[in-house]
Amino acid sequence: VVFGHIDGSLSVFQPVSIQSSNKNHYTSSTSEAVPPPSLTQNQAFSLPPGHAVCCFLDGGVGLYDMGAKKWDFLRDLGHVETIFDCKFKPDDPNLLATASFDGTIKVWDINTLTAMYTSPGNEGVIYSLSWAPGSLNCIAGATSQNGAFIWDVQKGKMIQRFNEHGKNGIFCIAWSHKDSKRIATCSGDGFCIIRTIDGKVLHKYKHPAPVFGCDWSQNNKDMIATGCEDKNVRVYYVATSSDQPL
Secondary structure: OEEEOOOOOEEEOEOOEEEOOOOOOEEEOOOOOEOOOOOOOOOOOOOOOOEEEEEOOOOOEEEEEOOOOEEEEEEOOOOOOOEEEEEEEOOEEEEEEEEEOOOOEEEEEOOOOEEEEEOOOOOOOEEEEEEOOOOOOEEEEEEOOOOEEEEEOOOOEEEEEEOOOOOOOEEEEEEOOOOOOEEEEEEOOOEEEEEEOOOOEEEEEEOOOOEEEEEEOOOOOOEEEEEEOOOOEEEEEOOOOOOOOO
16 A cells, blocks of 8 residues: 655555455455564565556645656646736746645746745635745735735745735735835725735725725835726825825
């Protein structure tokens, strides 16, 4: 019996055979798998010719030769569902981040077409992503049910989470590249929320319907535009206390 583990390793066991007391046949045990009785844990034993197909949580697929104890084929991690958003890293055009229905963000080297990093996952649907400005090497993500988050790409872990929209889906997230301390999100609850990266809410702009898009001005760090289901684009000036568009 071959088992695949989430760390990418394989274990091979021989199930114990149990003889029936009243029938002349053998059945395989469903108890804990153990090595062959004649061998200790540290002894090696040969395997019959065969291959095991392995599917990993990160989307990778491998074909393992049990006799030769090596991979005949191993595909790098990749998305296993629809990709909803993609953006190049502002200071490195060779790195492309993608956000997927499979609950992960992946960062790709476009020269080798390989995934260099993948987020921890388990986020539900990730609708949108936004790179941090400069060399911060972080990505903000927007999810269908788990709010928004900041993922430190190099450290491989989530370092901040925002839950102001509750369980409503967040359709877009935008990290200001003129002011690296501000992140905007827009949601099915009808709000566009501006906050600092430490979670302090600065503005909550109410819309008459779900808000599907938002983006910061390239020329003015205090201006942001939103796209609403009511077919209107609104521009807000965040330097004032007004909650009304310009």
